[in-house]
Amino acid sequence: MLTFLALTSVALLGIVPExxxxxxxxxxxxxxxxxxxxxxxxxxxxxxxWTSEDVTFSWTYRPDGSxxxxxxxxxxxxxxxxxxKGPFRDRLEFVGNPGRRDGSILLKSLxxxxxxxxxxxxxxxxxxxxxxxxxxxLVFEKxxxxxxxxxxxxxxxxxxxxxxxxxxxxxxxxxxxxRVFSLSVSKHGKKKKEGSQQRQGPxxxxxxxxxxx
Amino acid sequence: MLLILLGVLILHVIILILLIxxxxxxAWSVANSGGxxxxxxxxxxxxxxxxxxxxxxxxxxxxxxxxxxxxxxCFFSLIAFLYQLFRLVKGGRFFxxxxxxxxxxxxxxCGAIIYTVMCPKDDTxxxxxxAYVLAWVAFPLCLISGLIYIVLRKKE
Numbered sequence: 001m002l003t004f005l006a007l008t009s010v011a012l013l014g015i016v017p018e019x020x021x022x023x024x025x026x027x028x029x030x031x032x033x034x035x036x037x038x039x040x041x042x043x044x045x046x047x048x049x050w051t052s053e054d055v056t057f058s059w060t061y062r063p064d065g066s067x068x069x070x071x072x073x074x075x076x077x078x079x080x081x082x083x084x085k086g087p088f089r090d091r092l093e094f095v096g097n098p099g100r101r102d103g104s105i106l107l108k109s110l111x112x113x114x115x116x117x118x119x120x121x122x123x124x125x126x127x128x129x130x131x132x133x134x135x136x137x138l139v140f141e142k143x144x145x146x147x148x149x150x151x152x153x154x155x156x157x158x159x160x161x162x163x164x165x166x167x168x169x170x171x172x173x174x175x176x177x178x179r180v181f182s183l184s185v186s187k188h189g190k191k192k193k194e195g196s197q198q199r200q201g202p203x204x205x206x207x208x209x210x211x212x213x
Numbered sequence: 214m215l216l217i218l219l220g221v222l223i224l225h226v227i228i229l230i231l232l233i234x235x236x237x238x239x240a241w242s243v244a245n246s247g248g249x250x251x252x253x254x255x256x257x258x259x260x261x262x263x264x265x266x267x268x269x270x271x272x273x274x275x276x277x278x279x280x281x282x283x284x285x286x287c288f289f290s291l292i293a294f295l296y297q298l299f300r301l302v303k304g305g306r307f308f309x310x311x312x313x314x315x316x317x318x319x320x321x322x323c324g325a326i327i328y329t330v331m332c333p334k335d336d337t338x339x340x341x342x343x344a345y346v347l348a349w350v351a352f353p354l355c356l357i358s359g360l361i362y363i364v365l366r367k368k369e
Contacts (some may be wrong), residue, residue: 150274151274154278
């Protein structure tokens with residue numbers, strides 16, 4: 001039994017470091033934007049090694065309905081190279097910080113033809129094994145309302161108002177009862193106030209039909 | 214007295230069922246090929262019966278919310294009625310029940326009105342279905358039921 005455990009732990013220790021050497025890249029899943037606006041596509045990575053000076057980032061773009069991806073951005077050797085021939089010339093800007101493992105780019109003046117998938121690939125030598133991550137960009141003429149947002153808002157507001165009214169109602173009842181109770185206990189002192197209150201008489205325990213709102 | 218109470222209770226339950234069926238059934242606007250409701254648009258094509266989610270426009274979400282609220286309030290008023298039946302003092306009126314029931318009827322009315330005004334009437338074969346009719350039937354029944362609760366008093 002013990003030898004079995006020892007063998008499995010050794011095997012696991014052998015396997016896990018191999019996998020943990022892989023680089024993990026994070027981008028968003030989907031981004032929505034309006035025509036004419038700017039959008040920042042973020043890309044960062046996790047690696048077990050320190051960030052090396054030879055870290056590289058590259059972005060590729062595949063339009064919706066197309067099978068080919070074109071390269072639009074590459075950062076290597078401390079310099080960023082932007083697209084100067086493709087669909088994004090003069091519309092791209094590098095806003096990332098490679099030292100902080102951030103390889104984000106800024107797309108300006110979006111058009112409807114920019115719908116597509118953007119893939120970020122980062123390499124941190126010697127940690128180069130990893131899967132590139134993709135973010136889908138959806139460009140709209142006007143922002144569509146998601147299903148259920150207004151429904152939920154209306155229902156939430158009305159039910160919230162209902163709860164608020166019920167709470168206030170019971171609070172008022174509780175306060176009224178409490179004030180009467182505390183006044184009848186402290187008899188000495190404040191006789192004038194007591195006189196005017198006592199004329200109303202002790203209020204009977206409240207009851208939903210009698211207390212008229 | 215017991216007969217009146219039973220009658221009122223049965224009316225209330227019928228209204229609740231009408232509201233639930235109206236909210237859920239896929240028959241607010243019907244055409245030859247299928248039906249549309251607040252949640253899905255279904256049609257029978259060559260491949261069978263397909264449903265796709267309705268458009269996410271503001272007005273249809275408002276109608277969804279109002280119909281759900283009316284079902285909820287009708288249900289709350291039923292609970293309030295049963296509660297007040299046993300806890301009300303003699304001679305008292307069923308105010309909570311009446312308030313919730315009248316609010317439910319107002320919500321159904323608003324929902325039905327919004328749907329009538331805003332639903333797309335471009336297709337000549339489309340006419341209103343039974344769920345829409347049920348919503349309009351439930352509204353006056355709900356209002357009458359609420360008014361009955363205002364008038365009703367708990368006797369000996």
